Amino acid sequence: MPIVARSIALSAALIACAAVESAAxxxxxxxxxxxxxxxxxxxxxxxxLGKPPAGVTDLKFHDIFKTPVGDKGLExxxxxxxxxxxxxxxxxxxxxxxxxxxxxxxxxPLPAEISDEDEPxxxxxxxxxxxxEIAGAANRPVPLLPGLIxxxxxxxxxxxxxxxxxxxxxxxxxLDAPIARALLGARSAPARPAGAGAR
Numbered sequence: 001m002p003i004v005a006r007s008i009a010l011s012a013a014l015i016a017c018a019a020v021e022s023a024a025x026x027x028x029x030x031x032x033x034x035x036x037x038x039x040x041x042x043x044x045x046x047x048x049l050g051k052p053p054a055g056v057t058d059l060k061f062h063d064i065f066k067t068p069v070g071d072k073g074l075e076x077x078x079x080x081x082x083x084x085x086x087x088x089x090x091x092x093x094x095x096x097x098x099x100x101x102x103x104x105x106x107x108x109p110l111p112a113e114i115s116d117e118d119e120p121x122x123x124x125x126x127x128x129x130x131x132x133e134i135a136g137a138a139n140r141p142v143p144l145l146p147g148l149i150x151x152x153x154x155x156x157x158x159x160x161x162x163x164x165x166x167x168x169x170x171x172x173x174x175l176d177a178p179i180a181r182a183l184l185g186a187r188s189a190p191a192r193p194a195g196a197g198a199r
Contacts, residue, residue: 037143040182045091045148052089056152059088061109061128064171074127076157076170084157088173090130091150103138104162106131107151107173131162131169134180143186152176 052058063079095106096113106112107130114125132151134142153173161168175183 036146037186039145039147039149040186042179042182043145043149043151045150049091049150052152056087056089057083059083059090059155061090061092061126061130064128064130074170080155080157080171083155086155087152087176088155089150089152090173091148092130093147094145094149095125095129096144100141100144102141104131104133105142107149128171129169131160131167131172132175133172134175134184135177137180137184140184143183145183145186151179153179 059080063077065080066075066077069075090107092107092109093111095108096111097106098113098115106114106125109126109128112125112129132153134140151173153175156172156174157170159168159170160172
């Protein structure tokens with residue numbers, strides 16, 4: 001009986017500790033990086049994207065590399081090389097990064113996340129991930145946008161190393177200025193009061 005009593009007391013203590021820990025975690029405020037910002041209209045994806053603006057070409061993730069992959073591994077496609085230095089439009093998911101990126105972000109064909117503990121050559125990002133650069137915003141944090149987003153900017157093809165993360169990217173896009181302004185302003189956009197309807 002004493003052994004049974006001790007076991008019951010130990011179980012009760014463990015349950016109590018777990019409850020205290022859960023309460024403490026729940027009481028912790030969420031960090032700004034973990035709270036997605038509201039997607040600005042300029043980056044929002046609608047059912048019908050429509051034609052891209054004049055001088056802009058749609059680029060899809062599956063057009064970045066040659067398929068099927070040959071003996072030389074991943075090679076840039078003829079479509080990608082033809083668009084080098086030109087304005088393109090892409091639709092994808094912003095990669096969730098910890099700590100939050102500054103002055104740039106990664107665009108992926110699938111939802112993905114990485115942290116500074118991940119090795120650049122051993123993370124789970126698809127090879128077609130595109131580095132999106134925001135001119136003049138090297139030290140500004142980039143808000144996390146949920147779901148699909150659309151971006152446009154000048155395409156650059158060629159290996160570049162991100163000095164902050166050490167990741168080497170084969171494809172970069174220099175974000176168009178109006179899109180960049182809308183994105184950087186998303187963090188400070190006031191939240192709509194509960195129950196407020198669209199105007």
